[in-house]
Amino acid sequence: MTRPPALRVSHVSLSYGAKKALDDVSFALPRGRFCALLGPNGAGKSTLFSLLTRLLVTREGTIEVAGHDLARSPRAALARIGVVFQQPTLDLDTSVMRNMRYFAALHGLAGRDATMRIEAALDRLNMRERAGETVRALNGGHRRRMEIARALVHAPEVLLLDEPTVGLDTASRRAITAHVHDLAAEGLTVLWATHLVDEIGPGDEVVVLHRGRVLQQASAAEVAGNRPLIDAFIEMTGGNDEALA
Amino acid sequence: MKAWLVALNAIVIREALRFVQNRGRFLSAMVRPLVWLVVFAAGFRAALGLSIIPPYQTYITYEVYIVPGLCGMIQLFNGMQSSLSLVYDQEMGSMRLLLTSPRPRWWLLFCKLMAGVAVSLVQVYAFLGIAALFGIDMPAMGYVYVFPALVLSGLMLGALGLLISSTIRQLENFAGVMNFVIFPMFFLSSALYPLWKMAESSDLLRDICAVNPFTHAVELIRFSLYETFNGWALLWVVTGTVVFFLLALVGYDPARGLMRRRG
Incomplete structure (x- = not known):
């Protein structure tokens, strides 16, 4: 029997009042990969992280962590997640x-x-x-x-990091990005939310999120095609200067 | 079950450490009731005549009367302080760390409550000790019987703080709520004056005091200190605890409450 993916998000939607923050988001993370959740500010990354960590819940769609449904068995699912929030919690x-x-x-x-x-x-x-x-x-x-x-x-089986390099200098940013890539190489599944394409290696998996929708999931090399990843990202999301940082 | 207790232990120790590290908080928690006891009560001693009312069996001085109310006040302030620290935790993000732990949310919030109660017990017993040094002592077993009463009243006031913290979005809004909760609860209770004294000036005020849960917390503490059981006060405090805690759980429900509003 094949093992379920480390993380599977299926048809998840969430609205804040009239505003749709996430719209039919689906993706699955293969085990032992570094996956970047790439999207400009306001794409819905932090909302998705709140759903993945059950700080928010939605009735639309399902989230499974290592085969455990987050809505039905929240404790089993949460026990398999490690989280680093965007805001320090120390x-x-x-x-x-x-x-x-x-x-x-x-x-x-x-x-x-x-x-x-x-x-x-x-x-x-x-x-x-x-x-x-x-x-x-x-x-x-x-x-x-x-x-x-x-x-x-x-x-944990999955490590979630929500823009973990925000506010850090270049050297620290590079060191932390390298450390987490090493963790993935050792077999840990990583979901790394970012709007900075230089944190993504060519072999990494990328889920491009824009305005609450998944535009593409593929390897970074495939997303980039025959141009730099930054150009592909700007083209897909309609331009975002911060991504160049 | 062991994992649940490990979490409880860690949350209580964390809260206790925060309390110990913040000497100003401990000092103000001690000075506030002592000022009431030494200054306020001394001034009112001559003005207020007290008749013999249960659980007292003799005439008492005003200082003796307000000690249970001041124990309640310590717990009221402590409940609100815990609430403030919860709002701070929400702003600083450590609430997220707590709520993403794989334990039931109600248990995690109950652990937070117990941590607040533990801190309030230290303060109340320190205050009772100082009051005894001033010559205001209770029957020896009263100090034992008051323990469960203080746990219950601490839980009720902590649950109220939890409820308030679930409705507040920012730390800045807290001062207003303090004024609208602490002062009315304290002054419209039997902490400073017996209810019959209140009735002399206004029946309406007396009725408001009689339905104030804080009145019953104070009476539960007062009767326990004098080795007397007060079932009616107990019922009020237990009911208050359950109602406040359930409402707070709604506030912290991920589908409805706090985090959703915060976005």
Whole structure:
């Protein structure tokens, strides 16, 4: 029997009043791939992330995480998701370790098991030596890396990141993008929302979202065709200067 | 079940740490009732004559009368402070972290409530200790019997705070709500004056006080401190807790409430 996709979104729509934020969105993520959810600001990426993490629910469409329907078995589905929100979610005045422990406990992990998982997750992001530091003392890039490590503590099958490089300098942005590509290479399924095409490698999967609709899902090379990806993206979405950043 | 308790433990410890780290909050939580006790009560002592009413068996001074009300006030302020920290959590994003945990949402919010109650218990017992130093002490077992009463009243006031936090969009709106909730609840209750005293000036005011859940929280605390059971107050507090908590759950329902409005 073949395993279900790591994440399957089928015919999902959501409206804020009269405004349709998502319109019949469907895509599936193959396991162990880095998939970019590429769309200009206002495309509906954050709304989709709220639905994927069940901060919002909709009656239209279904979302499955590793075969678990998010509406019918939310706890089983949420347990298989690691999330890095666009807005940092950190307790600034406590240590990295304490932040990690709090998160682990929310997933039911405590004691020696939690410590081992936290140390392993910090190791994956080269953050182990900063475990004792107060979060406030970390720079933006390290804080982000800590959040990514935190999202891995409970060994999720899918890692969701909502524009995780917003506000970071170029070096930190590049380092974090590389780290997460490495995670995908190790077998983790990644959904990375962005409007910056330079964060996407040619072999990555891309879902292009524009005005709440999926315009295309294919590999970055296929989406680009015989021109740079940025040109293809601008052509599809009608121009967006921020994408050049 | 173990995973649920692990989450409860972590949420309570996080709230306690935040409280300990914020010394100003602890200090103001202590100073506020002490000012009422030492300054306000001393001034009113001569003006207010109190008759013997249950659960008291002798004449009491005004300072003795308002101690349970001030315990309630600590919990009322603490409930609103927890509510404020929930709104702050929503703005800072840590609420998202909590709500995406694979535990039932009602349990996560209940854990938040329990964390607030734990913090309020520390404050109330510290206050009772200081009051005892001022010579206002209770029967020894009263300090034990009041514990479950304080847990219940803390839950009710915390649930009210939770409900309020689910209706507020921004931190800036909070001050107004504080004025519309804390002050009316506190002054229109039996915390400062017995209801019969209120009836002397206005029956309507007395009736409003009588349906104010905070009145019943204060009476539950007062009777427990004097080793007396007050079933009517208990019923009010339990009902208030359940109603406020259920309404707060609606506010935090992903299909209807908060997150949808925030977009």
